[in-house]
Amino acid sequence: MDGELRLGLTVVIVAVAGATPRVVEVRSAFELPERFRDAALPPPHRDALPGAPFDAARFRTLQDGVRAVAEGLSGLALRYVEQLYTFGDRHRDPHELFGGPRALAVGYLALVRDAPLAGDGAQWRDLYDHFPWEDWRDERPALLDTVIRPALARWIDAAADAAARARRTERARLAFGLDDAPWDGERVLQRYELLYEAGLVVEAHRDRQLEALAGVPGAAAPRDLPRALGRPMARDGRRVLATALERLRGKLKYRPIVFELLPPTFTLHQLQQVVEALSGTRLHKQNFRRLMLAGGLVEPTGTFESQTGGRPAELHRYARQAILERTSTRADAAGDR
Template sequence: MFSAYMVASPNKSGKRGRTTPESPEEAAFLERYEAAEFERPSVTVDVVLLTVRNGELFTLVVPRAEHPHKGRWALPGGFVRIHEPLEDAAFRVLRTKCSLENVYVEQLCTFGEPDRDPRMRVISIGYFALVDARRFDQSHASPRRSGQGTMARVVVPWEGEAGGPVTLVSAETGEPMPLAFDHEDILGAAVRRIRGKLDYSPIGFQLLPERFTLLALQEVHETVLGRKLNKDSFRRRMLASGELAATGEMQSGVDHRPAELYRFLRRSAV
């Protein structure tokens, strides 16, 4: 199973995988091999960057300035370079198009319908990344990000883990934001994945700052799941999970009774 930040171990030459023939016979075979005789598709990565703000789920999209699908919105993505591992390509997309590093990243699945891209046969490896809203706001305000993308609210038309495409609306105007290619399906697959993992994996903590209240953690779960949760049972379950530690600190700058702050015990492992 793919896990966050999984990277193949380099061999003695410093490259991943085996790069030299095992025998003279294999070397001769490779010398004669004509790769150009076979049609080969192009490979891209598309990254679904998700964050939670004010009880709503948001993602980052970039405008398509060229054909195909000119004028539509697209997930941050790019073609995989010939000697580039897939996960490195996903990290590059996050760094160059989202100004984000050291965030939770996980491979989603492969999207390979023959006609998904009208230019040529393109297979896309989907990834999703989770980040708390404050970190995203800081990166989004960077001069490098100016004009490159925008946050859009994710509208999920199905319940539970039914799955299917989702739609986007502008966070500012509420107008629909049509997506290019099959990105509605990629985005829907990411929502389905995190909904399914929320109860058995601590990915919900990746949508929060380092210190958070139990109420903020519950709001993240409710936003991702698209339904309300019982406050008392949720609190008991989280405290009994062994994944939380009280910081001994309280909220500050609030106009109500300050709540205790907690942290995720295994955050550094991600």
């Protein structure tokens, strides 16, 4: 029905296992309508983020709903949860193309400690399987120069006029750190959106094929399937996931959210691994430890990690109470002025 809206909830559940950032995924149930089953289309992408329609009669708030949905699908007890963004692009859900209502989804980010999943069909996936160009921990990803840069050059050259080529050149330079531009780790969503617009990710090919199949005015199915740049996801899953990773990287600089991913006590090496896993970069060991200890973010417990060989590492904990006390003292001082 024209004008009908369906509100859904989508959640990115992130954990870090050792040095691997992981995200919970479930299986997408989308199937083409029967009359289109014989169309020459690749199989639908099955990797999906946990989500469901929002049940307004059951839940008082959206966050109540997202906790119930995510915990039910994953079997995990969510810890830190925050709202990301409302995703409402036309045709973001393929059901819309074949008569379904316009779909809006409120996206959430949830952080958990790594644990086995109990939900039926849920699985952990390496986050960088979807964005291999974002992981710089070992070296600059080779596909930036062997695949992405040449493909973007062709996209730039195909622009309609000189002004459009100049705009595309600048966008690509800033997003991917080309030529003299530095790499900005927080431009995760901008990079994915640029690849999508340039038709360089499989989702762009899929969406344009579906629009042409559904008879969307002006839609034309692309001829060539692009080389897979990262693992595709159902619907706009990678767009939501890119938004979450960008938010995480930004908050690492000013919020102690990393401790939501760690056990109550941890070594400084474990803490550094988690920060590196999310930022996609290597950190200087001594500088990192000095920053954590001098800044009062962690405190030693006086106990050591039990291990069979090598020098035992001291366990630390997040100095939550000390940080609260410092914050309270500053607030009281400000109130006395």
